[in-house]
Amino acid sequence: MLPVGEPRWRRRKEARPGEIVAAALAVFAEKGFAAARLDDIAARAGVSKGALYLYFETKQDLFAAVVRDAISPNLAAVEVAAGAINLPFAVIIRALIEQAAEMMTVSPVGPVAKMVIAESRNFPELARVWHDEVVARMLGVLTGLIERAQAKGEVRPGDARFHALALIGPLLMGVLWREVLTPVGAAPLDLRALARQHVDTILAGLLAEGGR
Amino acid sequence: MLPVGEPRWRRRKEARPGEIVAAALAVFAEKGFAAARLDDIAARAGVSKGALYLYFETKQDLFAAVVRDAISPNLAAVEVAAGAINLPFAVIIRALIEQAAEMMTVSPVGPVAKMVIAESRNFPELARVWHDEVVARMLGVLTGLIERAQAKGEVRPGDARFHALALIGPLLMGVLWREVLTPVGAAPLDLRALARQHVDTILAGLLAEGGR
Amino acid sequence: MLPVGEPRWRRRKEARPGEIVAAALAVFAEKGFAAARLDDIAARAGVSKGALYLYFETKQDLFAAVVRDAISPNLAAVEVAAGAINLPFAVIIRALIEQAAEMMTVSPVGPVAKMVIAESRNFPELARVWHDEVVARMLGVLTGLIERAQAKGEVRPGDARFHALALIGPLLMGVLWREVLTPVGAAPLDLRALARQHVDTILAGLLAEGGR
């Protein structure tokens, strides 16, 4: 069955977890948690089913690892933007939203978000992680910026959290559009273009008279 | 079993499918499709497991019925708004968004949306139904209004679909917030207040100079 | 595959648990707990594997039911003997030991004892049940008889519990001999004859000079 001389398996302790998580991301994203079969994940990762259990205790643990791995690399971008305090509000926001659109385009944030949404009731812990480590942080940065800008009279008054959701919401909608609707025939969506246009509009609305 | 004097017609028989769908909605919404057990749905509907098969061929059929039932009553509201062509753009939009917020608050749109998102890969048919009967129609109405307003110079130029997504996105985000994050400890969200503030802001941004 | 006209299964809610427990006893006795396969038990009971779970939550529960079922019918015999207080000690003991030998010959006490011994560490609860409901009761009856006889000067002094174990021990040994050694070629053992000879000898030793 195997090519002659090919080892039945390679000893790759360091690389394995990453490969498995990548395979799991693909299968979970496609099937959802419950419908994903460990057989499929193992096959896609090129290992036996038993090998999964060398690195992850249960299917849930593997799922959690997938979510965590998709989260962490994306935190930096958000945090960085928080530092640039002395730039004008509009400049920071524009950079941040476009960066977010970029990230949502190139990283598997969409599939993971879909999974978190889908499994939030069955695995509240995941939703909690997602909230604490992604949503709350991102929203914290945004509301901080907005409140500071409001204090300076740059931004119209109003609940800062609502403003933040108004900034982000269309991006989320775009991501879900791509995940859910495009595969069933809906027109594709240029997330970056959506972000650019949205930020123009919303800034036009947000910026107080004096802020323009 | 029924109290004497009960209406002659068998209320139960006609009501059964509706009761089952309602029970199924509750269980699907809570567990997701795969993790929902027909035992639980039957128990919640107060019927035997076998009875489910008198009305629905498979679990998927039942799921489809749930989605359809949750969709149809909400279509009217959208259609109505489409007719009011001669009112100013801002007035129509304000009414439409607030109506949508209301609907999202009182009807199970949230749970159903969550399910559609979750199962879109496994049951593309559902996503298609959702797209064709909900999203496309709603978006069609909105883009129509926007394009007409752009033609009149009321609304700033730009891709009408993007504008529509910018209008709706924050509402979707609010709904998902309530479905996913509030249950795990995130601050609750007043969807109507979010809608009101968002519509103010976005209209301020959308309306062209001359349109104000 | 099935004979024409034969129903695929019969509805036998009342009979099933007993049939399953009987099948389980046979398989557990033969293989031990861990090596027993539910497939085999189901096949022997003439039901599907799934049907087992209609009556027993887990393999352990089924095992516990087997032990309990083997225990309860045997309690009566012990209790009865306790009542015959006014007969001479030797008469009671003779009757009791021979009765015990009879019971050990015709009921599955041997296999069950073997199982309890084997699985005592993994399922202490079973050993506890066995102790409380079988051993302690039996020993309580015996020590009570012995102590009363000692008080009357019928039986030589000494720890009553040790005397009781000396009475029972050879029977247990005989049972285990039949379970463990006879199947691998050891000479078969007439448990009743062993009991008769043992009770003669031990009574000769136990009875005090005045008691003979």
Added chain:
Amino acid sequence: MLPVGEPRWRRRKEARPGEIVAAALAVFAEKGFAAARLDDIAARAGVSKGALYLYFETKQDLFAAVVRDAISPNLAAVEVAAGAINLPFAVIIRALIEQAAEMMTVSPVGPVAKMVIAESRNFPELARVWHDEVVARMLGVLTGLIERAQAKGEVRPGDARFHALALIGPLLMGVLWREVLTPVGAAPLDLRALARQHVDTILAGLLAEGGR
């Protein structure tokens, strides 16, 4: 790793099998054969799982080695007693029984017996070994002594094997009591005291009138 000045010869190499068998005894005794995990045995022996296979072909082989190792050291004691032919029967028996009680207290006969009982059906070979090398020999010695004593009129007539089982049975019962019942809360048992009292009683019963 080893302290300087350690003997030149590799102590480990020769000791390994013994260490593994000792670890295996502990784990098998605690869990039973099927539930014992080679991982645990390896860990307890301080070697890798793979190393087990350098010394034993299969789990069964290891199990057999455990049984054999527990058996052999105990054979001597029995054989010795067989030689002391010219002492009175009572003296020999008293010594032999008390020696057996001692052995059962300090050596792992109890756990091993439990295992043999438990696995006799699945590994008849073990039961055979146990029978041939332990039970048959011990019983042979005892029945020889008894028959000789009967011939001399020292011991009452009757099946010598039954007499032997009556001598040993209570000790076996004591051992199993300690293995099975004491761990689940039954009163502890002084095996030596049980042996002393039992031998007094049974000898009183066994010894013919003239033998006293």
Added chain:
DNA sequence: CATGAATGAGTGTTCATTCAT
């Protein structure tokens, strides 16, 4: 119509055994 006992294919998890290093 309605029931619920019964089915059996499907899947997560375990663990004795192997073998490249």
Added chain:
DNA sequence: GATGAATGAACACTCATTCAT
């Protein structure tokens, strides 16, 4: 010799679906 990563067959348990009653 020794390691421990990897395997894969085996098994307990689940649950959508069926059908005699």
